[in-house]
Structure formats: structure tokens, C-alpha cells
Amino acid sequence: MTTRIGILISGRGSNMLALAGAMREGRLPGVEIALVVSDHADAAGLQRAREIGLKTAVVERAGRTREAHDRAIVAELQTHQVEIVCLAGYMRLLSKYFIDTYRNRILNIHPSLLPAFPGLDAHRQVIEHGVKWTGCTVHFVDESLDGGPIIGQRVVPVLDDDTEETLAARILEQEHELYAEALALVVSGRYEIHGRRVIRKS
Ligand code: GRF
Numbered sequence: 689m690t691t692r693i694g695i696l697i698s699g700r701g702s703n704m705l706a707l708a709g710a711m712r713e714g715r716l717p718g719v720e721i722a723l724v725v726s727d728h729a730d731a732a733g734l735q736r737a738r739e740i741g742l743k744t745a746v747v748e749r750a751g752r753t754r755e756a757h758d759r760a761i762v763a764e765l766q767t768h769q770v771e772i773v774c775l776a777g778y779m780r781l782l783s784k785y786f787i788d789t790y791r792n793r794i795l796n797i798h799p800s801l802l803p804a805f806p807g808l809d810a811h812r813q814v815i816e817h818g819v820k821w822t823g824c825t826v827h828f829v830d831e832s833l834d835g836g837p838i839i840g841q842r843v844v845p846v847l848d849d850d851t852e853e854t855l856a857a858r859i860l861e862q863e864h865e866l867y868a869e870a871l872a873l874v875v876s877g878r879y880e881i882h883g884r885r886v887i888r889k890s
Contacts, residue, residue: 690720691719692720692769692770693707693720693772693773694722694723694724694765694770694772694773695724695725695774695776696726696761696778697726697734697778698728698778698779699728699732700732701731701732701734701736701737702860702864703863703867704724704737704776705733706863706864707868708740708742709864715868716871716872716875718875721742722743722768723745723764723770724737725746726744727747727749727757727778727780728746728748743768747760757780758782758786759785761786765790771793772790772871772874772875773794774797774871775797776797777797782794787829787830795828795829795870796827796828796829797824797825797826798824798827799822799856799859800822800823800824801841801843802838803835804819806834811855814846815850820846821844821845822843822846823842823843824859824862824866826839826866826870828881837881837884838886839870839879840870842863842865842866844859
């Protein structure tokens with residue numbers, strides 16, 4: 689039995705490629721990428737996805753309401769029998785319809801140690817705030833902004849001479865490993881959600 693995942697991107701797609709790489713290397717046994725969806729036809733990640741043989745779909749907003757757009761995306765995902773959705777640099781908030789349809793089966797990756805620094809420009813927020821440690825978080829998506837139950841985190845130092853770019857690169861390396869690990873846990877089903885807590889079952 690394979691678990692079919694859908695990956696939503698808006699841009700470069702390095703986390704999507706990292707998940708594909710983890711599958712190739714056997715770090716995500718029983719997981720298959722059924723579809724990569726982008727809300728932008730010119731997302732660099734789309735071309736990369738096609739190059740490695742993944743199925744892709746472009747579902748642009750095209751002036752529709754958030755829910756109408758999401759209904760079109762969900763229809764694509766369902767056509768491809770997607771069971772778990774991974775947001776990987778997908779730059780739009782999801783509607784309640786989308787979240788309800790895939791409740792507790794949507795994952796997101798965010799480049800900070802949530803609940804610190806949610807939202808846009810996390811790296812800039814981190815540097816401006818002056819924290820010494822940051823990292824990345826994979827969490828379930830609920831109606832809150834970057835606020836759903838946390839599946840996994842990785843920590844990285846903030847160095848005195850960091851720019852947004854150097855910090856982002858250090859975090860991104862960890863994102864690529866963390867996302868595969870967190871997805872493996874979710875696919876294994878060896879966890880329970882207690883309130884906000886994701887607890888591993890042995
Ligand atoms: C990553 O930093 C991710 O944490 C954030 O958006 C960025 C996407 O990068 N949500 P990529 O498109 O996966 O390369």
C-alpha cells in the first residue's frame with residue numbers, strides 16, 4: 689500500500705525536490721508523489737518537478753475567491769487520489785473548505801521555531817529580533833497562521849554576521865531533512881494528536 693501525497697508550491701520548490709530525493713533514497717518507504725500543484729505557471733519548481741518525472745498541475749487563482757480557487761485545487765488532488773498534502777513554499781492561506789477536506793492531513797514547513805516568528809519574512813524577523821537560535825518547523829495546518837500542532841523542529845544558530853540570505857541557507861539545509869522525517873512519521877500513523885501536542889507512539 690502506498691500513500692499518495694500532493695505537494696503545493698508557489699516558487700523554487702527545493703523542499704519538494706528534497707521530498708522527492710528522500711523517496712528516491714528510500715527514506716520515505718511507501719510514499720509516492722501523486723501530484724505537484726502550483727498556483728503560478730512560472731514557478732521555477734514546476735519545471736524541476738517535470739524534469740524528474742513528476743505529474744504537475746497549474747491552478748492559478750484567476751480572480752476567483754479563495755474558496756473557489758481551493759475547490760479547484762482540491763478537485764485536482766482528489767482526481768489524483770491524494771491522501772496527504774504537503775505545503776512547500778505555497779504562498780497562499782488555505783480556506784476552511786480545504787482544511788476541512790484534508791483535516792490533519794495537511795503539513796506545512798516554516799523557517800522559524802514556531803510559535804516564534806510566524807507569517808512572512810521569518811528570517812528578517814529573526815535577525816531584527818536578535819534571537820541567537822532559530823530553526824524550522826513542520827506542523828499540521830489548521831485555521832490559524834502557522835499555528836497548527838507541531839510535528840517536528842530543527843534548531844540552528846543565528847550568527848553575528850548573518851544576513852537574511854546566509855541564515856535562510858543554513859535553515860534550508862535543515863528544512864530538507866526535517867520535512868522528510870516529519871512526513872515519514874505522519875505516513876507511519878505512529879502518533880496521536882492530543883490538543884496541540886503531536887505525541888509519538890512506539
Ligand atoms: C522555505 O523556506 C519554507 O520554509 C517556506 O518557504 C520556503 C520555500 O522554499 N515555507 P522552497 O520553495 O521549498 O525552496
